[in-house]
Amino acid sequence: MKDGEKISSQWSLAVLLVLYLTVIVVAIMVVMHRHQSRALFVESQKLEKHHNILIAHWSRLKLEQGVVLNEIYVERKARENLGMRMPKAKNKKMVRE
Secondary structure (H helix, E strand, O other): OOHHHHHHHHHHHHHHHHHHHHHHHHHHHHHHHHHHHHHHHHHHHHHHHHHHHHHHHHHHHHHHHHHHOOHHHHHHHHHHHHOOOOOOHHHOOOOOO
16 A cells, blocks of 8 residues: 555545534434424423413403492492492482583
Protein backbone atom coordinates (compact mmCIF):
# COMPACT_ATOMS: atom_id res chain seq x y z
CA MET A 1 0.00 0.00 0.00
CA LYS A 2 1.32 3.41 -0.86
CA ASP A 3 1.27 6.40 1.50
CA GLY A 4 -1.40 8.17 -0.59
CA GLU A 5 -3.66 5.17 -0.49
CA LYS A 6 -3.09 4.77 3.25
CA ILE A 7 -4.02 8.42 3.93
CA SER A 8 -7.04 8.15 1.63
CA SER A 9 -8.10 4.99 3.43
CA GLN A 10 -7.78 6.69 6.82
CA TRP A 11 -9.84 9.67 5.60
CA SER A 12 -12.51 7.36 4.23
CA LEU A 13 -12.66 5.52 7.55
CA ALA A 14 -12.87 8.83 9.47
CA VAL A 15 -15.64 10.15 7.20
CA LEU A 16 -17.52 6.85 7.51
CA LEU A 17 -17.21 6.96 11.32
CA VAL A 18 -18.45 10.57 11.43
CA LEU A 19 -21.40 9.71 9.18
CA TYR A 20 -22.24 6.66 11.30
CA LEU A 21 -22.18 8.72 14.52
CA THR A 22 -24.27 11.44 12.85
CA VAL A 23 -26.91 8.90 11.83
CA ILE A 24 -27.06 7.53 15.38
CA VAL A 25 -27.36 11.03 16.90
CA VAL A 26 -30.09 12.01 14.42
CA ALA A 27 -31.98 8.77 15.12
CA ILE A 28 -31.86 9.44 18.87
CA MET A 29 -33.06 13.01 18.29
CA VAL A 30 -35.99 11.75 16.18
CA VAL A 31 -37.02 9.36 18.96
CA MET A 32 -36.77 12.12 21.56
CA HIS A 33 -38.84 14.52 19.45
CA ARG A 34 -41.51 11.88 18.84
CA HIS A 35 -41.70 11.19 22.56
CA GLN A 36 -41.98 14.92 23.30
CA SER A 37 -44.64 15.29 20.60
CA ARG A 38 -46.72 12.46 22.11
CA ALA A 39 -46.36 13.93 25.61
CA LEU A 40 -47.49 17.34 24.34
CA PHE A 41 -50.44 15.74 22.53
CA VAL A 42 -51.53 13.99 25.74
CA GLU A 43 -51.22 17.28 27.64
CA SER A 44 -53.22 19.02 24.92
CA GLN A 45 -55.99 16.41 25.23
CA LYS A 46 -56.10 16.88 29.03
CA LEU A 47 -56.32 20.66 28.64
CA GLU A 48 -59.06 20.33 26.02
CA LYS A 49 -61.06 18.07 28.36
CA HIS A 50 -60.60 20.58 31.21
CA HIS A 51 -61.66 23.38 28.84
CA ASN A 52 -64.86 21.50 27.96
CA ILE A 53 -65.62 20.99 31.67
CA LEU A 54 -65.14 24.72 32.29
CA ILE A 55 -67.39 25.61 29.35
CA ALA A 56 -70.12 23.31 30.71
CA HIS A 57 -69.75 24.87 34.16
CA TRP A 58 -69.92 28.36 32.64
CA SER A 59 -73.12 27.42 30.80
CA ARG A 60 -74.69 26.17 34.04
CA LEU A 61 -73.72 29.39 35.81
CA LYS A 62 -75.21 31.52 33.03
CA LEU A 63 -78.41 29.47 33.18
CA GLU A 64 -78.52 29.91 36.96
CA GLN A 65 -77.96 33.64 36.53
CA GLY A 66 -80.91 33.77 34.14
CA VAL A 67 -83.10 32.04 36.70
CA VAL A 68 -81.93 34.30 39.51
CA LEU A 69 -82.66 37.39 37.48
CA ASN A 70 -86.05 36.11 36.47
CA GLU A 71 -88.73 38.61 37.41
CA ILE A 72 -90.94 36.07 39.16
CA TYR A 73 -88.04 34.81 41.24
CA VAL A 74 -87.11 38.35 42.29
CA GLU A 75 -90.71 39.18 43.18
CA ARG A 76 -91.09 36.03 45.26
CA LYS A 77 -87.86 36.70 47.13
CA ALA A 78 -88.95 40.31 47.77
CA ARG A 79 -92.20 39.06 49.28
CA GLU A 80 -90.58 36.31 51.37
CA ASN A 81 -87.42 38.00 52.59
CA LEU A 82 -88.35 41.69 52.65
CA GLY A 83 -92.11 41.48 53.27
CA MET A 84 -92.82 43.62 50.22
CA ARG A 85 -96.31 43.64 48.68
CA MET A 86 -97.90 45.18 45.61
CA PRO A 87 -99.51 48.50 46.59
CA LYS A 88 -103.29 48.74 46.58
CA ALA A 89 -104.95 50.85 43.91
CA LYS A 90 -105.71 53.69 46.34
CA ASN A 91 -102.01 53.91 47.26
CA LYS A 92 -100.79 54.19 43.67
CA LYS A 93 -100.06 57.63 42.26
CA MET A 94 -99.36 58.59 38.68
CA VAL A 95 -96.43 60.92 38.11
CA ARG A 96 -96.55 62.93 34.92
CA GLU A 97 -93.76 64.90 33.39
